[in-house]
Amino acid sequence: xxxxxxxxxxxxxxxxxxxxxxxxxxxxxxxxxxxxxxxxxxxxxxxxxxxxxxxxxxxxxxxxxxxxxxxxxxxxxxxxxxxxxxxxxxxxxxxxxxxxxxxxxxxxxxxxxxxxxxxxxxxxxxxxxxxxxxxxxxxxxxxxxxxxxxxxxxxxxxxxxxxxxxxxxxxxxxxxxxxxxxxxxxxxxxxxxxxxxxxxxxxxxxxxxxxxxxxxxxxxxxxxxxxxxxxxxxxxxxxxxxxxxxxxxxxxxxxxxxxxxxxxxxxxxxxxxx
Amino acid sequence: xxxxxxxxxxxxxxxxxxxxxxxxxxxxxxxxxxxxxxxxxxxxxxxxxxxxxxxxxxxxxxxxxxxxxxxxxxxxxxxxxxxxxxxxxxxxxxxxxxxxxxxxxxxxxxxxxxxxxxxxxxxxxxxxxxxxxxxxxxxxxxxxxxxxxxxxxxxxxxxxxxxxxxxxxxxxxxxxxxxxxxxxxxxxxxxxxxxxxxxxxxxxxxxxxxxxxxxxxxxxxxxxxxxxxxxxxxxxxxxxxxxxxxxxxxxxxxxxxxxxxxxxxxxxxxxxxxxxxxxxxxxxxxxxxxxxxxxxxxxxxxxxxxxxxxxxxxxxxxxxxxxxxxxxxxxxxxxxxxxxxxxxxxxxxxxxxxxxxxxxxxxxxxxxxxx
Numbered sequence: 017x018x019x020x021x022x023x024x025x026x027x028x029x030x031x032x033x034x035x036x037x038x039x040x041x042x043x044x045x046x047x048x049x050x051x052x053x054x055x056x057x058x059x060x061x062x063x064x065x066x067x068x069x070x071x072x073x074x075x076x077x078x079x080x081x082x083x084x085x086x087x088x089x090x091x092x093x094x095x096x097x098x099x100x101x102x103x104x105x106x107x108x109x110x111x112x113x114x115x116x117x118x119x120x121x122x123x124x125x126x127x128x129x130x131x132x133x134x135x136x137x138x139x140x141x142x143x144x145x146x147x148x149x150x151x152x153x154x155x156x157x158x159x160x161x162x163x164x165x166x167x168x169x170x171x172x173x174x175x176x177x178x179x180x181x182x183x184x185x186x187x188x189x190x191x192x193x194x195x196x197x198x199x200x201x202x203x204x205x206x207x208x209x210x211x212x213x214x215x216x217x218x219x220x221x222x223x224x225x226x227x228x229x230x231x232x233x234x235x236x237x238x239x240x241x242x243x244x245x246x247x248x249x250x251x252x253x254x255x256x257x258x259x260x261x262x263x264x265x266x267x268x269x270x271x272x273x274x275x276x277x278x279x280x281x282x283x284x285x286x287x288x289x290x
Numbered sequence: 291x292x293x294x295x296x297x298x299x300x301x302x303x304x305x306x307x308x309x310x311x312x313x314x315x316x317x318x319x320x321x322x323x324x325x326x327x328x329x330x331x332x333x334x335x336x337x338x339x340x341x342x343x344x345x346x347x348x349x350x351x352x353x354x355x356x357x358x359x360x361x362x363x364x365x366x367x368x369x370x371x372x373x374x375x376x377x378x379x380x381x382x383x384x385x386x387x388x389x390x391x392x393x394x395x396x397x398x399x400x401x402x403x404x405x406x407x408x409x410x411x412x413x414x415x416x417x418x419x420x421x422x423x424x425x426x427x428x429x430x431x432x433x434x435x436x437x438x439x440x441x442x443x444x445x446x447x448x449x450x451x452x453x454x455x456x457x458x459x460x461x462x463x464x465x466x467x468x469x470x471x472x473x474x475x476x477x478x479x480x481x482x483x484x485x486x487x488x489x490x491x492x493x494x495x496x497x498x499x500x501x502x503x504x505x506x507x508x509x510x511x512x513x514x515x516x517x518x519x520x521x522x523x524x525x526x527x528x529x530x531x532x533x534x535x536x537x538x539x540x541x542x543x544x545x546x547x548x549x550x551x552x553x554x555x556x557x558x559x560x561x562x563x564x565x566x567x568x569x570x571x572x573x574x575x576x577x578x579x580x581x582x583x584x585x586x587x588x589x590x591x592x593x594x595x596x597x598x599x600x601x602x603x604x605x606x607x608x609x610x611x612x613x614x615x616x617x618x619x620x621x622x623x624x625x626x627x628x629x630x631x632x633x634x635x636x637x638x639x640x641x642x643x644x645x646x647x648x649x650x651x652x653x654x655x656x657x658x659x660x661x
Binding site for chain 1 (some may be wrong): 332637
């Protein structure tokens with residue numbers, strides 16, 4: 017750790033004070049206000065807001081779609097990381113940098129284009145819709161756009177680990193008569209587990225909070241294609257602030273527990289490094 | 291000579307053997323590569339191409355007209371270009387402050403503070419917007435006050451801001467080494483207290499005396515530009531700090547300590563040592579922050595109130611055009627944001643080569659994947 021005694025370099029109280037001040041104003045006070053507002057509801061009101069049939073359907077869809085998308089990203093991410101680290105092919109650098117595009121592209125743009133690609137007249141929809149695959153205004157559409165949004169996470173967590181992988185372990189495995197698949201399955205994959213879990217958790221967390229792209233592709237039908245953030249907005253537009261806050265608090269608590277989980281996982285995955 | 295060659299030969303053989311052991315069969319290599327390219331093609335390339343094709347479906351003239359002739363679209367571009375820089379500057383200042391405090395000092399609660407900076411990443415943007423509505427909205431905690439006499443806070447706010455700038459300047463330009471300090475500089479808290487009181491009093495008097503701000507008039511924060519700035523700043527809050535902290539930790543405090551021992555002031559250390567050292571990390575953080583701020587949708591959606599021509603930023607304008615079935619218009623705005631995203635990516639690749647300290651950080655890629 018490159019920190020020094022606080023007496024030597026100037027500016028400790030100034031910078032720490034400002035950091036805490038800005039953090040409080042912009043983050044801590046608003047979050048407290050959110051919990052405060054939820055606490056002003058009676059338990060009955062709170063329960064009625066967060067446990068309606070519509071809200072339950074929304075949670076299920078939010079977490080279900082984010083989970084499925086994260087699982088898909090787990091496999092796609094591993095595949096992409098493997099190909100980008102191990103193989104050479106023309107255009108590899110381009111593919112490598114395109115993986116980051118979903119992070120840089122505004123989510124609204126992603127949602128807009130995905131909604132128009134998979135409708136019946138769209139570029140991909142004209143082939144898929146006749147097959148009965150509705151890639152727009154359906155639950156599948158939500159998963160699809162979440163796969164797009166979460167694509168970079170697993171790739172970028174697995175890639176550095178794979179680059180650092182000790183080649184001699186592979187060689188040892190091969191010299192002991194292991195097939196290529198056995199080597200991958202028993203030697204390489206276990207070292208990737210921590211990175212895979214971290215990437216999965218990041219993609220999942222991103223999918224749970226995602227709003228901008230889903231609102232374009234889902235069609236927002238209550239009970240069917242309505243995710244929790246869309247439900248919050250719907251409640252806000254009815255000026256039902258208490259109910260909206262109650263649902264928001266449920267989401268906040270779940271995302272905070274996920275943040276703690278991610279940090280624990282990261283610490284666990286780094287446990288041999290110090 | 292001979293022995294050397296004999297030693298090298300088995301090594302070369304071992305390298306070849308390792309190479310062979312790590313090589314997948316050709317059909318696996320080709321198959322996986324094709325699948326990977328297809329995945330990126332379907333998920334990323336086709337959508338991006340589609341954006342530009344749809345945007346230009348009315349021809350270049352129609353594209354230009356969609357972008358510039360519609361006054362609401364024009365206003366949304368201007369609004370985005372006002373909101374984003376303000377939020378960006380606020381977060382850059384915060385990033386410097388947080389990086390200096392966290393990377394240069396050890397204090398209790400340091401880990402907690404670092405974790406708190408990450409908090410906005412785990413809050414759904416819609417919930418972030420809702421928080422500000424709860425505080426500043428019409429039914430919010432400060433709502434009735436803001437509606438009746440909102441502008442009465444302005445003299446206090448401006449004066450407090452001036453006090454903050456005063457304290458900042460004082461600490462920056464105070465000679466850091468005790469040897470070069472004059473009498474007055476040795477009592478920082480007296481100077482800060484008296485000076486702050488003076489600055490506050492003077493500014494407050496000036497503003498009240500000349501009645502700069504209207505009385506008994508409502509100050510709009512939600513459904514107006516300040517709310518957009520707040521929501522954008524919240525969502526993009528961690529980016530600059532997260533980039534600067536690891537870079538500053540990797541550079542280490544030695545050069546700054548050397549400058550200090552040579553009698554440099556806080557500002558001189560910052561200007562001549564710290565900023566050049568972390569320059570590329572800063573640019574990198576700013577680029578990521580800017581991309582996210584430009585494209586922010588959820589948080590801004592909740593606080594904007596969707597007043598066309600007033601509180602629609604570019605992503606919100608896309609949504610409105612989409613709802614109005616004006617797809618060429620929506621795609622025209624989207625293409626501008628896509629161009630920006632592509633530029634962001636190109637700048638990011640350039641910079642990744644220029645930030646050498648990134649290479650030896652413990653987990654750089656995990657961190658940057660959180661845009």
